[in-house]
Amino acid sequence: MTPALSVRNLRIEIPTRRGVLTAIDDLSFDIAPGEVLGMVGESGAGKSITGSAVIGLLEPPGRVAGGEIHLAGERIDHLPPERMRHIRGKRIGMIFQDPLTSLNPLYRIGDQLVETIMTHQRMTTAEARDKAQRLLEEVGIPAAKTRLSSYPHQFSGGMRQRVVIALALAADPELVIADEPTTALDVSVQAQIIALLKRLCAERGAAVMLITHDMGVIAETADRVCVLYAGRLAELGPVRDVVKHPQHPYTIGLMSAIPSLTGDPDEALAQIPGSMPRLGAIPAGCAFNPRCGYRFDPCTVERPPPYDAGAGEAACFLHAPAFARQAPAETLRQADAAGIQLSIPNGEAAR
Amino acid sequence: MIAFAIKRFVQALGVMLVVALISFMMFRFVGDPVNQLVGVDTPPAERAALREALGLNDPVMLQFGRFVVKAAQFDFGISYQFKQPVASLIASRLPATLELSFVSALFALAVGVPMGVYTGLYRNTLLARGFLAVSLIGVSLPTFLIGILLIFAVSVNLGWLPSFGRGETVNLGGVWNTGLLTKSGLQSLILPSITLGLFQMTLIMRLVRGEMLEVLRTDYIKFARARGLSRRAINFGHALKNTLVPVITITGLQLGSIIAFAIITETVFQWPGMGLLFLQAVQNVDIPIMAAYLLLIAFLFVTINFIVDLLYVAVDPRIRIGGRTAG
Numbered sequence: 001m002t003p004a005l006s007v008r009n010l011r012i013e014i015p016t017r018r019g020v021l022t023a024i025d026d027l028s029f030d031i032a033p034g035e036v037l038g039m040v041g042e043s044g045a046g047k048s049i050t051g052s053a054v055i056g057l058l059e060p061p062g063r064v065a066g067g068e069i070h071l072a073g074e075r076i077d078h079l080p081p082e083r084m085r086h087i088r089g090k091r092i093g094m095i096f097q098d099p100l101t102s103l104n105p106l107y108r109i110g111d112q113l114v115e116t117i118m119t120h121q122r123m124t125t126a127e128a129r130d131k132a133q134r135l136l137e138e139v140g141i142p143a144a145k146t147r148l149s150s151y152p153h154q155f156s157g158g159m160r161q162r163v164v165i166a167l168a169l170a171a172d173p174e175l176v177i178a179d180e181p182t183t184a185l186d187v188s189v190q191a192q193i194i195a196l197l198k199r200l201c202a203e204r205g206a207a208v209m210l211i212t213h214d215m216g217v218i219a220e221t222a223d224r225v226c227v228l229y230a231g232r233l234a235e236l237g238p239v240r241d242v243v244k245h246p247q248h249p250y251t252i253g254l255m256s257a258i259p260s261l262t263g264d265p266d267e268a269l270a271q272i273p274g275s276m277p278r279l280g281a282i283p284a285g286c287a288f289n290p291r292c293g294y295r296f297d298p299c300t301v302e303r304p305p306p307y308d309a310g311a312g313e314a315a316c317f318l319h320a321p322a323f324a325r326q327a328p329a330e331t332l333r334q335a336d337a338a339g340i341q342l343s344i345p346n347g348e349a350a351r
Numbered sequence: 352m353i354a355f356a357i358k359r360f361v362q363a364l365g366v367m368l369v370v371a372l373i374s375f376m377m378f379r380f381v382g383d384p385v386n387q388l389v390g391v392d393t394p395p396a397e398r399a400a401l402r403e404a405l406g407l408n409d410p411v412m413l414q415f416g417r418f419v420v421k422a423a424q425f426d427f428g429i430s431y432q433f434k435q436p437v438a439s440l441i442a443s444r445l446p447a448t449l450e451l452s453f454v455s456a457l458f459a460l461a462v463g464v465p466m467g468v469y470t471g472l473y474r475n476t477l478l479a480r481g482f483l484a485v486s487l488i489g490v491s492l493p494t495f496l497i498g499i500l501l502i503f504a505v506s507v508n509l510g511w512l513p514s515f516g517r518g519e520t521v522n523l524g525g526v527w528n529t530g531l532l533t534k535s536g537l538q539s540l541i542l543p544s545i546t547l548g549l550f551q552m553t554l555i556m557r558l559v560r561g562e563m564l565e566v567l568r569t570d571y572i573k574f575a576r577a578r579g580l581s582r583r584a585i586n587f588g589h590a591l592k593n594t595l596v597p598v599i600t601i602t603g604l605q606l607g608s609i610i611a612f613a614i615i616t617e618t619v620f621q622w623p624g625m626g627l628l629f630l631q632a633v634q635n636v637d638i639p640i641m642a643a644y645l646l647l648i649a650f651l652f653v654t655i656n657f658i659v660d661l662l663y664v665a666v667d668p669r670i671r672i673g674g675r676t677a678g
Contacts, residue, residue, distance in 0.1 A: 057576055089579025096577075101570040104589050105669060116578045151668045167578060
């Protein structure tokens with residue numbers, strides 16, 4: 001089946017006064033129709049910028065410097081602005097982080113919905129208003145008919161995010177990019193909004209690119225996860241496998257850093273030493289190598305491409321048979337203990 | 352909404368009373384009013400009679416009360432120099448100043464807002480940079496210099512437009528002399544309005560530009576783009592409307608100052624308005640005219656502010672008082 005979204009070798013550059021920064025380097029992933037792909041990573045790892053690139057709204061001077069983006073088999077990264085505009089909102093919907101600022105404060109909710117609907121579909125104003133009301137009902141806003149003539153400031157944060165979802169889904173897009181849709185919301189509302197988003201997209205068969213740094217949200221919602229580090233793919237795989245049996249040292253560090261309810265409260269939380277490099281100072285070889293406990297010779301020289309690892313793929317030389325043989329026995333033993341499924345035969349690993 | 356309007360109205364009344372007090376005190380501080388009215392050789396008995404007739408021996412509060420009541424009925428006394436009622440003097444000059452001011456404000460808005468939007472949207476183009484450079488001249492050159500330069504270039508060298516006066520006027524209903532209905536009147540209006548409005552125009556342009564840059568960065572503009580709305584709908588529907596509140600504030604306040612500071616432009620172009628009248632009054636220490644002028648300008652400011660407050664409410668629903676609250 002043709003994927004709803006296919007990103008191939010994407011490279012995003014940001015020219016600055018002190019040289020060109022590479023925000024995304026050689027990133028490839030697919031999202032099947034109806035699938036939810038979670039994008040996780042630290043701040044600055046390139047999650048949001050990937051979403052912006054897909055919908056064609058990179059902030060200048062950022063630009064797509066290489067690779068291709070295909071929407072349902074059709075290449076969209078090089079379309080002229082006016083054609084791309086017709087895809088935005090109609091075929092790709094986007095939800096932003098802060099519902100308090102996503103809606104224009106000076107226009108009634110109904111007018112913003114009608115405006116969006118009529119931009120993409122041939123309808124009379126009355127039909128568009130009917131549709132707007134149905135959308136509001138679908139996202140669970142009570143008394144939808146009267147709420148159409150309310151202003152954004154008359155809604156609470158959670159209600160506003162429901163309106164934002166209604167706006168993003170107004171033209172039944174085949175792909176929805178949700179950029180941290182719950183980060184700005186009250187914890188008690190987050191679960192409702194995520195469930196709502198997931199249900200509405202499933203009903204419509206829309207693929208979802210869910211950008212977040214909340215592993216809990218990912219674990220509950222996503223079908224597959226894409227872990228980014230310093231603008232590069234670290235690990236990509238089915239959500240259960242990535243959460244339970246992470247294969248990339250960075251993902252292992254991330255998962256062990258999640259606080260647990262059953263853990264010893266006096267014990268310090270696990271953390272990955274150091275911090276993610278700035279875009280201008282990404283080390284040679286694997287971007288994660290200075291912080292990695294399993295580092296060996298090729299890691300500081302050559303950049304690892306994604307290798308098959310467990311049920312998914314991981315960009316780590318431990319998964320490359322040719323390189324893993326060079327690793328010291330101690331490193332291999334530790335990796336095996338950490339649950340990394342080494343690609344070399346058992347006998348050799350236990351060497 | 353009505354409660355809001357009434358509240359603002361009461362506040363406006365308070366401001367007017369304070370200004371009335373200041374202009375009332377002017378009569379006292381600039382010397383004995385009786386001395387201004389009579390000759391040097393007037394006998395003391397006559398002076399005393401005049402003092403009594405003018406009510407100058409009454410308690411100050413009573414005099415102030417009388418001043419306010421009279422002012423409210425547009426009775427500002429008799430001009431010392433013209434020996435005519437101040438109210439009719441001002442009424443004969445007011446149309447000239449108001450027409451000049453409103454045309455200037457209109458010019459400033461009609462040119463300033465589009466230029467501001469353009470420079471905000473296409474800030475890196477050559478034309479936008481050119482607008483900004485020109486606006487620096489508008490902000491930094493003093494009004495009288497602009498006026499004289501315009502006269503020199505357009506009237507003296509090119510001979511296209513008259514350099515002074517108001518041209519022919521048409522009397523409307525016996526109270527309003529308008530220059531807007533005759534060709535020479537309109538021609539005479541062009542140079543003074545540009546002179547008076549240029550500063551405001553550059554101010555509005557820079558303000559709209561700044562606000563546009565600010566608004567274009569907001570999340571709701573990003574979201575509007577992500578919804579695939581057309582550029583026109585985004586720039587003029589969503590962005591421009593959000594820049595309007597500060598623009599209305601500044602335009603309102605500036606309209607007041609345009610009227611108040613038309614003095615310089617009126618002098619340069621010999622425009623027969625209130626500003627010219629006021630300058631003559633200052634030279635001749637004609638207190639009643641000065642006091643009336645002060646009150647009138649304060650009244651205009653207060654009225655404009657009142658209208659501006661009501662306009663906010665029309666533009667921005669969040670300012671509306673007593674609206675339904677979040678559910």
